[in-house]
Amino acid sequence: PAARKTAAKEPGKAPRATADKIGRQDWSSWPHYDKAASGFRGYWYPVTWASHITGDPKPFTLCGEKITLIRDNGKVYALHNRCPHRGVPLSEGNQQFPGTVSCPYHGWTFDLPTGRLSAVITDGPGCRLTGKLSVRTYAVEERLGMVWVYMPIAEEEPHPIDEQLPEELVSNAFVMGGRFDPRGGNWRFACENGFDEGHAKYLHRTALWRLFKPMPTWNITRIVPKGRWIYRVQDEVYWEADFPGVGRWTNKRWWMKQPPEGTFNLGNTGKTDKVDPVIESQDFPGFASLSMPGMLRIAYPNFMHYEFYVPIDADHHMYVGVMVNFKQGWDTLPFYAKYLGAVRWLFHGQFSGQDAWMVDVTDAPPEKLYRPDVSLTSWRNLSEEEYAKRIAAAGVTEATANSTETEA
Ligand code: FES
Structure with a gap:
């Protein structure tokens, strides 16, 4: 198709797409969009109602990543929902100590603000791993009665949420x-x-x-x-x-x-x-x-x-x-x-x-578009441009934008 040929001539540059390219079948004009099956990173997303998050950790999946949300002392925290010991979801755990969540299996206990392993209940104060391991944490805000989680590009700092609402x-x-x-x-x-x-x-x-x-x-x-x-x-x-x-x-x-x-x-x-x-x-x-x-x-x-x-x-x-x-x-x-x-x-x-x-x-794809689909192609053009700006601002390449460490 013509659209595919154009894209091949100008690698890295998305041609302006219009819905009247009846021969269009794939999404090669929108390479970032094409790859964003699990969502675009670098944005805040609403995950649940704020009233649903209590001191009992709850599991969610956002952009393909498993997270757990828990409220402590009025504030909501988000952690990667996987205990680094044997992979048990932390959302199955509970709060043994204020400001922490403990895995239900062997009691590895993680600090909520930092994700750091702060105690290992079954290995005592001398546990050598304490303070040396972390699970990933995510930025959280409450707006519109909802809990919003920032899914970062690589290790970037979150953008202010008010800029994105x-x-x-x-x-x-x-x-x-x-x-x-x-x-x-x-x-x-x-x-x-x-x-x-x-x-x-x-x-x-x-x-x-x-x-x-x-x-x-x-x-x-x-x-x-x-x-x-x-x-x-x-x-x-x-x-x-x-x-x-x-x-x-x-x-x-x-x-x-x-x-x-x-x-x-x-x-x-x-x-x-x-x-x-x-x-x-x-x-x-x-x-x-x-x-x-x-x-x-x-x-x-x-x-x-x-x-x-x-x-x-x-x-x-x-x-x-x-x-x-x-x-x-x-x-x-x-x-x-x-x-x-x-x-x-x-x-x-x-x-x-x-x-x-x-x-x-x-x-889809493949697909064949008709005239009213200018609404779709315009949205895809917008997302291409915005996301290209977003990863440039984060100082990463597309290849590294989605690689985030869930444990450290
Ligand atoms: Fe979490 Fe063992 S699997 S403490």
């Missing part, structure tokens, strides 16, 4: 509802599905959520970059067409001309009034946007929906769906009523379940 969540007060849902399928398919222009109206044609929010059928999407996000913006083209056996399809409900000067228009929903001031102040050029490392944002006029596609391993991901409302006090009651009464079940449940099913059965 959606900016409107860093300094505004808000309430939220959401769910963590472990799912089958690669995280990249989940991410692409979330931003996929073509699937919204067709895959979700039977979703009850559509009774409340019409899904767009667009025929032309432009991708608009803004900061570290790319936005999917539909051109204002109104069409109706008959498809034999499928019926009449139209994008009429989503089509409208430019909003009047000074009003706000999210994704041509026609709702130019009653827009939340926080959402309005962000000046979103389109209602769907996507950012590394797989963070989808849907801006509705009065609330925001986020989807984080967290890599568990090459074949599983964690879907984290969050609905946020920038209100406080009694003003939050309508949001909670709406979330618990409808959104949680219809949107984060049935609607999102259709996505889960499709992600699980997707099998």
Whole structure:
């Protein structure tokens, strides 16, 4: 295919990909993305609800690495979930002493902040290994009621988490509802599905959520970059067409001309009034946007929906769906009523379940793309560029970016 030839001519340089290269079959234009089956390193990922982490260690897998999370004195710690003695998961252990976790097998005891072997209960104070062995630790933060873990590139220091969160969540007060849902399928398919222009109206044609929010059928999407996000913006083209056996399809409900000067228009929903001031102040050029490392944002006029596609391993991901409302006090009651009464079940449940099913059965590459897939190729271009910057900043090569020591 032409795309493959181009890549071969310019080794190391990803050509600009467009969806109109019908002959495309592989992912050679996006070499980093192609290799990121278990996720991109150099990012913070939400792992679980903060309230689920107690003094009892719990096991998780993130980007293919097994970790255990445990809370001590109010703070959450993350350690590699493998005792270096005989490989027993530390998440099966317990806290014999404050600030430590002990392996359940022979009582090797590790200091939580450093991962250092601080005592060996079955070999006494004279144990020669004490202080000389460590298990890897990971940086942890709590935001949005969740525990976030930094998966580093090689041995780099973590980037500040606030630089990686959606900016409107860093300094505004808000309430939220959401769910963590472990799912089958690669995280990249989940991410692409979330931003996929073509699937919204067709895959979700039977979703009850559509009774409340019409899904767009667009025929032309432009991708608009803004900061570290790319936005999917539909051109204002109104069409109706008959498809034999499928019926009449139209994008009429989503089509409208430019909003009047000074009003706000999210994704041509026609709702130019009653827009939340926080959402309005962000000046979103389109209602769907996507950012590394797989963070989808849907801006509705009065609330925001986020989807984080967290890599568990090459074949599983964690879907984290969050609905946020920038209100406080009694003003939050309508949001909670709406979330618990409808959104949680219809949107984060049935609607999102259709996505889960499709992600699980997707099998690509090889693939042949069509015009609306510009949303996918633009995301892959973005991830290539961002990750190239990321490993350059970390001062490593791609070959060493993923090699981290779990014991020392
Ligand atoms: Fe952990 Fe022996 S396997 S102490």
